[in-house]
Amino acid sequence: MPLYTYFNSETEEYRDIVQKMSDVHTYSGENGDETTWKRVFTVPNASIDSKMDPFKAEDFARKTGGKKGTYGDLLDKSAELSHQRAEMAGGVDPVKEKYYKDYSEKRRGAKHPSQMKSFESKNISVDFGK
Secondary structure (H helix, E strand, O other): OOEEEEEEOOOOEEEEEEOOOOOOOOOOOOOOOHHHEEEEOOOOOOOOOOOOOOOOHHHHHHHHOOOOOOHHHHHHHHHHHHHHHHHHOOOOOHHHHHHHHHHHHHOOOOOOHHHOOEEEOOOOEEEOOO
């Protein structure tokens, strides 16, 4: 059952009272004076999806799928988990490194664009400044 907080303006005392959600939310105290006790409305401090195993793709899919947000929010969360994996694995994200290795093998040794420091062709030369 939920906990409701009441404040007594005369004694400046707070009390937490357990009541059903369907109950009338009033409190009378010991002396039965309902006018001195006023309900205090607080912001709930529930934590949803605060813990996620950075090494489990299923956790990421389950906790980000079907939620409101932008594609940028999804990329930010992915980058945050990559950073956590890198911290836990000694500075290098093993999931990202495996992805880069698989990418390179499928493309006959070509590097992923985010790994490139510069790009050159006969018409253009670009330095990414990393």
